[in-house]
Amino acid sequence: MAVLAPKATFVAQALMVRSPNQIAWAKLKQHTLAVYGGIVLIVLYVAAAFADLIAPYDFATQFRTKPWHPPSEVHWRHADGKFALPFIYNTVKVRDEAYQAHYVEVSPQNIEYLKLRFGPEFKEAPREYRLRLFPRGDPHKFLGLMTMERRLFGVESTDALNRPAFFLLGSEQLGRDLFSRLLYGARVSLSVGLIGVTITFTLGMLVGGISGYFRGKVDVVLQRLIEMIMLLPGFYIMLALRAALPPDLGTVQTYFAIIFILAFVGWAGLARTTRGLVMSISQNDYVTASRALGVGSLSLIVRHILPQTFSYAIVVASMAIPGYMLGESGLSYLGLGIQEPYSSWGNMLQAAGTGNDIKSHPWVLVPGFMIFITVVAFQFLGDGLRDAFDPKTVLQAKKGAA
DSSP: OOOOOHHHHHHHHHHHTSOHHHHHHHHHHHOHHHHHHHHHHHHHHHHHHTHHHHSSSOTTOOOTTOTTOOOOOOEEEOTTSOEEEEEEEOEEEEEOTTOOEEEEEOSTTTHHHHHHHHGGGOOOOOOEEEOEESOEEEEEEETTTEEEEEOSEEOOOOOSSSOOOOOSSOBOTTSOBHHHHHHHHHHHHHHHHHHHHHHHHHHHHHHHHHHHHHOHHHHHHHHHHHHHHHHSOHHHHHHHHHHHSOTTOOHHHHHHHHHHHHHHHHHHHHHHHHHHHHHHHTTSHHHHHHHHTTOOHHHHIIIIIGGGGHHHHHHHHHHHHHHHHHHHHHHHHTTSSSOTTSOOHHHHGGGGOSHHHHHHOGGGGHHHHHHHHHHHHHHHHHHHHHHHHOHHHHHHHHHHHO
């Protein structure tokens, strides 16, 4: 008889008193990439929820004299070289000999050059605009409840005509702050995936559960419907359904229309897989005993059978959310999704429509980079959940500890 080492005995005892969900959680924490992916997603969703506070400006605020402004340069020293709290200078647009536009700071080092370029009419004097925490800015409703004028960071100025702007990631073609629009756009792009998957999985699991439990004619009819939907090319169906809607839909109506379209396209595959799982689970003894006790069919499906498929559903949900995000981004990029002035990561990418735009203003690719980061984070999290909820992996962990 083999004698366990003290450490192995402790691990075996710990695993014996844990539930399957606790073991899955412990295994998920050991999956480094899944943990990093989860942290990234938490940061993104928190930033989206508090976008009104974090964003320096409203998503529609325009600086008409500063289109395609590069990221602002933050200074830490005064003109005399002494250390200073972070500040920026105002900028003005000038054109070089090749008639290419660029921005020059109104700083002591550049003031003579600017006077030479613009002549006597240039009256602006160099001024340092300090970056502050919680300065007054564009009014907003904090969490949709309380009206506030304070933003997390930014600059304050009473000059309404030529006020300085702090562009953390630059500005786009209308002079709107890219970082602010990125945060507001995250609300759309990130929530579409969650709401769409919720609808898809509710519909897919319910239809799949009914089909797998009742079988017979009900199963045949539902499976033929599922097969018809699965045969249709998903992206083209999204385009066709969106084109069939009125073009003058409001932003809120467009938002929910996109969610409905994505959910309509995505539920069939889950229903097919859930059917197979339910057909297997419905053969268990506790299901037969529940029938004998008079438990209703719908109650038996919803309360006793479908919960046994949740571990699979959680994994598939985490892997499916990126698909919904990409679907919304694709529709918005083509001009069929969220419309201006509201932002989503998809319609923000319209500014990167040509190679010349990307070459001249590379910061317009930031929304695409955020889509990439979010999709990768969901993929890492999905891989970790798949390993954590894999029954074979859990059993191997118990067996190895024993």
